[in-house]
Amino acid sequence: MTSQQDLEALYPFLYSGSESGAADVDGVLAEVRQSTVDKAREIVDLRREVHRRDGARIAACGAAMAGRFARGGRLFAFGNGGSSTDAQDLATTFMDPPPGFPPMPAFALTADIAVVTALSNDVGFDVVFSRQLAAFARPEDIAVGLSTSGNSANLLSAFDEASRRGMLTVGISGDTGGKMAELGSIDHLFVVPSPSVHRIQEAQTTIYHVLAELAADGVPGGHPFDQPAPGWAT
Numbered sequence: 001m002t003s004q005q006d007l008e009a010l011y012p013f014l015y016s017g018s019e020s021g022a023a024d025v026d027g028v029l030a031e032v033r034q035s036t037v038d039k040a041r042e043i044v045d046l047r048r049e050v051h052r053r054d055g056a057r058i059a060a061c062g063a064a065m066a067g068r069f070a071r072g073g074r075l076f077a078f079g080n081g082g083s084s085t086d087a088q089d090l091a092t093t094f095m096d097p098p099p100g101f102p103p104m105p106a107f108a109l110t111a112d113i114a115v116v117t118a119l120s121n122d123v124g125f126d127v128v129f130s131r132q133l134a135a136f137a138r139p140e141d142i143a144v145g146l147s148t149s150g151n152s153a154n155l156l157s158a159f160d161e162a163s164r165r166g167m168l169t170v171g172i173s174g175d176t177g178g179k180m181a182e183l184g185s186i187d188h189l190f191v192v193p194s195p196s197v198h199r200i201q202e203a204q205t206t207i208y209h210v211l212a213e214l215a216a217d218g219v220p221g222g223h224p225f226d227q228p229a230p231g232w233a234t
Ligand SMILES: O=C(CO)[C@@H](O)[C@H](O)[C@H](O)[C@H](O)COP(=O)(O)O
Pocket: 080, 081, 082, 083, 084, 146, 147, 148, 149, 150, 151, 152, 197, 201
């Protein structure tokens, strides 16, 4: 294959519809531009919808989290794939807030690869989060699970384990909520109503950033919410 053929195979949209084989660069750029604008509009609308539907419940959840931190509680976050990186980002957001906010103890159950692989290999992937919660959990702690579908089995069993141990349980799901919406073990469930995994994850990030601000605001020594510290957007 020539390098020209390689390029055409990799990027067919650049070459389609042109008899000479040359790309309609202006047309492609216009399409990319429009697609970017559409996606930006979509996520802004989705965040507005989440705020409209769940704003008051997010505030209540942030206050409940602050109450747990004030009692010495710690937060454990978990999720699969893209949601595992969100779980790690969430833990970092709580642990390392901007100047002026109190750091809150938070851990991602996806971070210890030795534990994750040993549990998966020896017992099964369904227990990778629940077994860790069984080892770490205290009743004043918080469990936060993120999923785009709401159907991941290891999250469902983690919520059941967390709830049995008295933890505050927070679920962040997408689409219609999936099986997480049927669980009795989630105290605060937020569902991002979109079929797009990417838009769901973008809106979920906003939800946990807001929860971090609200929790920081509510713990003793927390920064007043109406006077944000430099660097932390409101
Ligand atoms: O979302 C991405 C990439 O953005 C995938 O990596 C995705 O997270 C993985 O397929 C997960 O296993 C899906 O799990 P869940 O969100 O349905 O719980």
